[in-house]
Amino acid sequence: MKACIIEQIHQNPVFKDIPMPVANEHQEIIRIKASSLNHRDMYITQGLYPGIRLGAVMGSDGCGVNSLGQEVIINPSLDWGDNQHFQSKQFRVLGVPDDGTFADYIAIDKKNVHPKPEHLTFAEAAALPLAGLTAYRSLFKRAGLKEGDKVLISGVGGGVAAMAMQLALAAGCQVAVTSGTDTKLQRASDLGADFGYSYKDEAWTKKLINDMGGIDVVIDSAGGPGFRHFIRIANPGGRIVFYGGTLGNIDGINPQQVFWKQISILGSTMGSDEDFSEMLDFVNIHKIKPVISDVLQFDDILSGFETMQKSGQIGKIVFDHTY
Ligand SMILES: NC(=O)c1ccc[n+]([C@@H]2O[C@H](COP(=O)([O-])OP(=O)(O)OC[C@H]3O[C@@H](n4cnc5c(N)ncnc54)[C@H](OP(=O)(O)O)[C@@H]3O)[C@@H](O)[C@H]2O)c1
Structure with missing residues (x-):
């Protein structure tokens, strides 16, 4: 073969x-x-x-x-x-x-x-399979996503990220995305994303705060120097989940903002057999493609x-x- x-x-x-x-x-x-x-x-x-x-x-x-x-x-x-x-x-x-x-x-x-x-x-x-499983566990098992949560998916061009956007929209959340290109932001908007920002625009976090107030759940795979922004835009009780580290080590986190806002920073990888079955059920119920x-x-x-x-x-x- x-x-x-x-x-x-x-x-x-x-x-x-x-x-x-x-x-x-x-x-x-x-x-x-x-x-x-x-x-x-x-x-x-x-x-x-x-x-x-x-x-x-x-x-x-x-x-x-x-x-x-x-x-x-x-x-x-x-x-x-x-x-x-x-x-x-x-x-x-x-x-x-x-x-x-x-x-x-x-x-x-x-x-x-x-x-x-x-x-x-x-x-x-x-x-x-891999994108759906990783996105499902990150959102539902790690971040405890609830209907009505305000969600940010960073780098929406990624396979897992695009899937996370679709799952969060199906769960009834308000969803913002970031990307490096306008065409990807437009595509995400066509697929239902409520707001889109270029992570190359230094003012993107200010624009997001103006539009949405703050974020309850962040899903990220980039890590690196941009990660610190998520702490600033997180609402009290916010959950920041990351499943990748494409841009390397995370630094510049202000500890005061993390503990005062009771923020959870959570790692996630793939998922269990139970997560996979639940992900398939969710995809079947919501007819996600x-x-x-x-x-x-x-x-x-x-x-x-x-x-x-x-x-x-x-x-x-x-x-x-x-x-
Ligand atoms: N732990 C796990 O179980 C698990 C599972 C799957 C993937 N991963 C890891 O997650 C990462 C992504 O995997 P993937 O398969 O989804 O890859 P992919 O389809 O190649 O996506 C990578 C994405 O990273 C985004 N990106 C690049 N620079 C960025 C920045 N400055 N800020 C935010 N996002 C940025 C890009 O988004 P734009 O194109 O929108 O700019 C790009 O599409 C990899 O490091 C991978 O190893 C881990």
Whole structure:
């Protein structure tokens, strides 16, 4: 079968013809119909991710058909464990070191296989798992999101961020977003965002305070020097959740503002099996369709990496495996 492999770091992944996977007693074989790209895949090719196994099949997100002909979607959280508060030591994200979804077929634990939401095409379903799970846990489990909360999603062009915006809007929240480009802000507005600001505009926090008063929940993946702004714009009791650190260490936080306003700063990663099931229920109830930036042929996977490198996308870059 055809598979996209990480052969060397600092090199593009390569397509190889490899043997069909063999399922153990806990697993089943899925014919992949669509997969999608995450920032994680890029970090792996750059050697910036722990536990890289050279020769492994890449890809965390996928959906397809099982041996009974059922349409299914794959939970990329492996061995989360029983504790809902944090993952076990055995926890891994699917796709390096374990063989992932950038292939014709995958052998995957039966407990990670769920029915594909019926309102989603294969391409839409492939955009959902990792971004949906990370966004769901950040918003609902970590930030305790409630209807009517004022929410800020930073860098809305990101796959998880775009998903978080959609989930927060569906939950009945007022949602503001930031982005580096006006086209992405316009797209977010078209999708229902109430306010949008360029994080390159030094006055963006002032504009947000004028428009919204303050923010109850922030969802961020950038970290870095801009993180301190979230403390200033947070309402008393505000929750600031981050699941990434693309721009590096956080500094310049004023402790007085954090304790006086009773602000919670919360880290989040992926989610449990329970979170994944709840996320699917929420997506099914609200008929949410993930934001897709591009659908490329599986053969064209490298141009997906190039687009992500340039931050050219809003939402997810999907690969169609039905050639
Ligand atoms: N902990 C977890 O479970 C988990 C899960 C998924 C992702 N992550 C991490 O989260 C990060 C994003 O992942 P992704 O897959 O969503 O990547 P992605 O689709 O490539 O998105 C990255 C986004 O970062 C945003 N960004 C760049 N500069 C920014 C700034 N100065 N302020 C705010 N946002 C900025 C950009 O937003 P604009 O394009 O709008 O400017 C860009 O779209 C990565 O570091 C990834 O490793 C962690």
